[in-house]
Amino acid sequence: MQPVPELAAGQFAFANHLRDPARRPPPEGCAPERVAVYGELFFNNIDGVLGDALPQLRGQLGAGQWQQLVRRFYAEQNHREPLFHRLPGEFVTWLAGGGALLPLPLLELADFEWQRLSLSWAEAAAVPPTVAGGLRLLAPQRLLGYRYPVHRLPGSAVAESSWLLLWRNRHDRVELMELTPAGALLLSRVAANPSHRSGELLAEVATTIGHPDPAAASAFGRQLLVRWRELGVIAGEIDGGSGHEATH
Amino acid sequence: MEHRHLQGAGLGLRRALMGALADAPTAAIDFLELAPENWLGLGGYYPRALAALGERWPLVCHGLSLSLGSPDPLDGALLDQLKGFFQRYEVPLYSEHLSYCSADGHLYDLLPLPFTEEAVHHVAGRIRQVQERLERRIAVENISAYLRPPGTLGEAEFICAVLAEADCDLLLDVNNAYVNGVNHGEDPVAFIRALPPERVVYIHVAGHYREATDLLIDTHGAAVVDPVWSLLGVAYDHCGVRPTLLERDFNLPPLPQLLAEVETIRHLQRQGGWRHAACA
Structure with a gap:
């Protein structure tokens, strides 16, 4: 043996x-x-x-x-x-x-593929409490900044910075929206400041990016907030505009 | 729910089957089995869909990663997650493999323990710890093996010693008995008949892949073969009819084909019940 x-x-x-x-x-x-x-x-x-x-x-x-x-x-x-x-x-x-x-384009591609896949099954973080007059993140989501266009030209070595919002919609499917740097800043301000009114956030972002026409920048940002709320990315109150917007 | 209330013929739950199962007649299956490690830590669609299936069928759990025979410490965090999962889905029975899948880290594959006294004491002690921490009795499964590490006991002897020392139950996988019979030139009928009938609480059948005449791989990727159906009859004769699961993990056919195999289990269970009653 x-x-x-x-x-x-x-x-x-x-x-x-x-x-x-x-x-x-x-x-x-x-x-x-x-x-x-x-x-x-x-x-x-x-x-x-x-x-x-x-x-x-x-x-x-x-x-x-x-x-x-x-x-x-x-x-x-x-x-x-x-x-x-x-x-x-x-x-x-x-x-x-x-x-x-x-190389970085492939590292970013790997990260993007993993973020997209893992968001499809990730446990939802606790939704922050509603603050009267404020905005909050709603859907499970990831805000991702890349130096290469991983979502359009996977593996491309030609640098082209992108901000990507991934979120899981009401039907549990992961969706993607490409954001401008100002849009990404606005979303991160919403996440960080659940007690701020939308008007404050928009003014703050317009100032931070040094936009030559703050009123136009705020109007554009407001449209983005409305769109995010329609998509279930955020919830809460959005100031101003024509007519009253329903809150979730 | 406890496992003595579990009966009949079940089907292994794969994510790819969830849509078809939602539309399947409830009476076609008696229970579902899933690997908890494939469902822990999931949000969104999956826990909701699983809860909906759990409203219709008992959910049996068959673990993958606990690594009962491992030289690594038991994963207490995993045990706590499992315990919560069993409570949430009212899991009537939990089984794990009588093997190890980690040694200085996970390998994600089931490796065969040597059949030695040392291994009996090691794995039985860990099974006891698991049962204490989960506050429930568990069943361990005889695995398919492609080699026999040097040892001093036969497989049935090893299993009997573990069951006695750990005071746990046995999940008898008749496909694994058949696969091992071919791979090691052993007699699967003698193997099954050497197991303690009162400890066999649950049975698995599955298909395998024939890599060579003397090497079968336990893929769960094909239909159950006739010799394995025969062994299921042998098992029922030896232990009495036990809740029995059809495992199918790869090359999934349309659900009706799987339900036909589930129906074959039920047919053998009726036959086995009559034979057992006639002998009693």
């Missing part, structure tokens, strides 16, 4: 071999061709989970580079995350941390 290795030692040896088959020897006393079965199942499983979540990144990298990245992610990391659907987020964090030296 073969010698029986100590339990934990045998388990660490097997696991380390699966994570890094090139550098870690297979576990002792096991048929190599059957160890290879586990190696293949293990890799295909991870490859599938990450590739299904980040199809555009995988497409941009090509099969060879993609698989190398997935291998390195596993060889270098010890994953404590028990939920499969969060694993691509760990991969994206590892990429952003410089683990793979990917």
Whole structure:
């Protein structure tokens, strides 16, 4: 009979071999061709989970580079995350941390794909309480700033800054709206100031961006607030304009 | 709800099946089973849709990531999340795999424990801790394996020792018994008959992939094969009829095809019930 290795030692040896088959020897006393079965199942499983979540990144990298990245992610990391659907987020964090030296357009693409996917199932944060006369965020949403046009030309190396609003609509579908820098500033002011009236927020944004015609800027911003409220992105009261706007 | 009230034939719940299940006749299925790790931490559509399904069918949970046999510490945060999930969806039965899927971090795959006394004590101690923390009895499942790490016990002997020491129940996966029979040249009928009938509270059947004549992969991606249906009959003869689940995770056919397999389970359950009554 073969010698029986100590339990934990045998388990660490097997696991380390699966994570890094090139550098870690297979576990002792096991048929190599059957160890290879586990190696293949293990890799295909991870490859599938990450590739299904980040199809555009995988497409941009090509099969060879993609698989190398997935291998390195596993060889270098010890994953404590028990939920499969969060694993691509760990991969994206590892990429952003410089683990793979990917160019910025691809790092941003990976982030965008993950933000869009994870927003589709994210638990909704508690909606802030309504403050009379104020505005608040309503739908689960992410405000994202990128230096490359990840949403229109995935992987493009031609810089073109963009502000993207992703939100989950009333039918639980993720929608996207491209914002101007002023629009992004306005939304972030709504998030930060639930007690401010819309008129105050609009005036503050017009001042901050140094718009030559503050009244026109405020009118434009007001249209944006109305549109966001129609879409369920925000809720609350919007000052002025023609007629009374219903509040949610 | 407790598992002694669970009966009949169930279907594994995949997200891709949710639309079809919403329109399926309730009487076609007796319960659904899901992997809680695929549903924890989800918002929006998923918890609402799951709650709606839970109004129509009992939701059994079959865990993936607890890693009962692991050398890593038990994940207390995961256990607490599981406990909350079971309460929220009134889960009548929770099972996990008699294996490990992590060692210095997760591997997201089920690895076979060596069949040794050391492994019996290790995994049984952890199962006891899990049962205490969850404040419920759990069932452990015999897994499919593609290799046998060096050990000193047979699989049935190992399982019996774990069940006795941990004081837990068994989820008998008859497809895994068949797969292991082929992969290791063992006798699945003898394996099933060596298990303690009173501890078998729940049964799985599934399809597999034939990679070679001596290597079957437990994919849950094909229809159940005839030898596995025969083993389900063997299991009913040995243990009595138990609530039984059809697992199907990949290559999902239209729901009616799955319901036909669920109906085959019910047919075998009626036959098994008659045989068991005749023997009693």
